Amino acid sequence: MLPRLTVSTQAVTNYTAGLPENDLSIQTTVSNSDLSDLAFNGVAKVNNTHFQSLDIFPKDNSSEDEYLDKFVYPGKDLNNNQFNDKLKQFFILSSSGKPIYSLNGGDELIIGFTGLITTIISSFQHQLNEDIVVIDSGDVKISVLNRDPLILVSISKINYEMSMNQITNDYQQLKNQLHSLYNYLLCILSRPTITKSFQNRMNYDLRKMLTDVDFKNLDDMAMKLTYGLSGDSDNDDSFEFFLSQLVNGFPTSKISYTIRSKLNSLLLHHRIDEILFGLLTSNLRRIITMIKPKVHNISNSDIDFLLRIIKNNNKNIKDIETEDLWIPICLPEFNSNGFVYVYVKTFDLAKILVIDGKYYEDSQLINIVLISTNKNNFFKVKEMANKIIENIIQLELKDKLYQELSNYTINLPPTINHFVYRDLKHKDLKQCLISNNPKDCNSIIKYVYYYSNLYNSKSSTIQSLTQESGNRKLSYIKYDVITFSIIDDNYEFYAIGSGELSDLISDGLKVVKWIKSNDKRFFGNVVKFNF
Amino acid sequence: MSLPCPSFKVVILGDSSVGKTSLVHRFTTSEFDNQLSSTIGAAFITKELESSDKSKRINLEIWDTAGQERYKSLTPMYYRNSKVALVCYDLHNPSTFDKALYWIDQLKLNNETNSEIKIYLIGTKSDLVTSATGPPVTPTVPGVADFLEMNSGIKHFHTSAKSGEGIHDIFQDIINDIPPDFFERHYESLKDKVVLNRQFQGKSCC
Known part of the structure; x- marks a missing residue:
């Protein structure tokens, strides 16, 4: 017999486990105008806690590496x-x-x-x-x-x-x-x-x-x-993957509207009939542009898997630019009963840019990912990709594109350490914007802990029937840092910061405002066509 | 005048993990990576090749296919229009030879309906053999000798992607075997195109 076996889709959560009761305050709903008036006090400003001193995992006196080897890896x-x-x-x-x-x-x-x-x-x-x-x-x-x-x-x-x-x-x-x-x-x-x-x-x-x-x-x-x-000590994008799965948004890139529309029209212009979805991505990680039929959708999770599988495959190949890949894959949320055929070509933007007779040193890989319904048409699809690359080479703005892709840094207000902004306005593709990612295990584990608790603590947005903009919703949890979320009908904003909560909120809203004013550079990079 | 050299398609077939990708990478980059993982789907790789006597040049287009069973239905697309098939088996794993025979049968069936594909049988991982005493011995996989006797048109090579043994030889053999009229036809058709282009340009020029 198993002791205390309960089937619990409705079990009471043990949510506060490990957190001091009086430090925990969650789910405060405030209306639009109230946000700036909120005042809270008594926040520790220390932010160098090690994950082992938080109650995330069992206590053990081993070093970080030993600990991870024993319990985690x-x-x-x-x-x-x-x-x-x-x-x-x-x-x-x-x-x-x-x-x-x-x-x-x-x-x-x-x-x-x-x-x-x-x-x-x-x-x-x-x-x-x-x-x-x-x-x-x-x-x-x-x-x-x-x-x-x-x-x-x-x-x-x-x-x-x-x-x-x-x-x-x-x-x-x-x-x-x-x-x-x-x-x-x-x-x-x-x-x-x-x-x-x-x-x-x-x-x-x-x-x-x-x-x-x-x-x-x-x-x-x-x-x-x-x-x-x-799984293999290369934590380059692992936290980003966790977070984008948690909030269900695909990480976006910041590209000026002109370049984006140019690239979009390139994809559309050269599209051949059997291409269902077409993507330009930067390093198989962020979507630059995407084309899709009006009547069909591709889900975040399908894109995620697709790019992840290609990426892990490419790790193998030293000279990826010389290879064209042709991969049968099932997109389970699109159609779990059949395969589509995915063409992938990777090229290095740095190698087609010559400034003062010199090439750029840092490579900036761009991937053309074309999803076809016809398994026998590799060569036609390859031709389409070649035309797109030729056109990108002729593009006057390619230099700017390189700069934008390689300088993906987001300046944060001093109070905010990290944030993720999930766009809810553009319906074709759920996307999110994530500030620069932690790479060391300690920060990653702490952030995973903070964001998981924060995400699970949020309550549903209250639909307002009278106000046009609807209500905003605020949740926060205090540790030695403060994690908080601001949510309305158009976005979800989650952040980790330290300082006074009121400062954090007003800084958070500044970030939101900035993202909104750059909306066209971050989101809405999907173009639809008649299939 | 330098004209683009003709394309020449080669498909690489064989059971999973016999070393198809390693063979291609050895040929294209002269490097060897012990840690390669399985190919998914297929990769299409192009590489220019010149014969040792410099008389011939081709643009090799190589299909590096996945050996996994689950990708089998795609393979006909890869060997369609291919001129040469390198069918690989692992010299240390006799069961992979059965899989090689399967592919050879498939190719022969295809040959009856389509243009002829030249088949090479490639034994891989020859470096793995070392005898405790004396010089290395190349293992004999049961059935290979009999098979070659019965199929005299099929060439057999021992290779090692690790040491590089045999790999250069295969591709040199491929290029040397291409009949001269293949090149003649290619360059003739190019000349026709150039002439056409000139005529066209002449007319449209203002």
Whole structure:
């Protein structure tokens, strides 16, 4: 018998765990005009706390590196104790209990778990005719996503993952993580392939279809979605990935409206019939422009997976500019039943710019990503890409484009350390603007902790029927830093800062105002065509 | 007058992890990376190649395909219009030879309906063999010798992307094997185009 087993989609959250009760104030709703009048006091200005001194994870006296190795970083070759030390587990198994993937440990270690999990799931299905979602045993949360013939499971002992999202009354973060891993499998295999594999034999080994790259990608995603850390010590964009998944917005780039429209019209002009979506991205990380049919949409998560898969593939290749890639991929939220064919060409903007007879030193990679419905038309698509590149080479503003892409720095008011702004106005693509990202593990873990708590604490926006602009909503949580969010109908703004809350809010609003006045440079970079 | 040299398509086939990408990278960059991970889909790579006697030049267009089963349905697109197929197997993993035979059968079926593709059988990772005593021994994969005897048109190479062994030889063999009329036809058609262009320009010039 499992002690204290409760199925809790409605369980009371243990939200304040680890936070001093009197320091915690959340969810203050204020109307538009009141924001500047708010006054709060008594805030510590220290901002160099180490994550180990916060109550994010269990206490342990080891150094940062030892700590991360022991509790956080995945290991496949572990003994039972080492396995149990890990704060987060992910498993993917078949409905019959056959292991497919595990973040930690080998088959022998996890086989006990998988047996137990399938038993619990099937007993709930048989007796209550329901899918189990979360098993809550206080300090540990087990989440399950049942997608017959696959089962995805996570086990978390992490403080910031214990709290329920207060708008959705759900363990949103844990759920999203499992959905992401599942979508990854759909991306590379598509739903029919998975279903068919198990049709004849319930104990089919899906690992036969997966490669080393897939397992690496799953590890990488599991780590980024949980800790904001990468699976392979390259934390370059790992926190950005975490945050953009949390707020569900794709990171944007700052490019002047003229250049953006120029590039948009280039894509549109050269588009051939079978191209469904076309993107220009900077380093497969930020979307410069995108074209899409009026009648079809591509979701953030689909774009995310697509670019991530290409990016991890490109890591392999030294001379990426000499290669054209042709990748069959399933976009699960667009159509989980079939494949599209993705053409990718990368070129270095620095190599086509000559200033005073010299090339720029720092490369600035631009990727042309064209999504085709026809698997046999590689050469026609390649021709289209070549024409686009030729046109970019002739572009008078290419020098400015280079400057804009390489100088992606956002100046912050002194009170604000970090922010993410999610645009809600432009409906074609959910995008967000993230200020410069922390790269060291300590800051990343702290920020992940702060933002998770802040995000889960927000309550729903109150629709105003009388006021045109609607109400703004403010939430904040005080630690040694202050995290706060300002939300209205057009945007969500989350930030970490230190100082007086009233100063923070007025500085936050200044940032918002600045972003709004630059709206055309950040957002609305999607052009629609008749398909 | 220097005219663009003719394009020449080569497709690389074989089971996953036999070293197709390593072979291509060795050829294009002269480097070797032990840590390469599986290719997804396929990569299309172009590289100019000159024969050792400098009499011929071609623009090689290489399809580096993924060996994984799940990408199988795409492969016909890659070998369509290819002139040469390099079918790879791992000298240390006899089961990969079965997969090579599968691809050779597929190519032969294709040859019946389409233009002829020249097939090369490539054994990879020859550097991995070292005998405890004496000089390195090249392993023999069961069935290869018999197969070659029965298919005399198929050339066989031992290669190592790590040491570079055999890789230069394959591509030199490919270029040396191209009949002269392939080049003649190419340059003839280019000349026609140039003449046409001149006529066109002559008319439109103001």
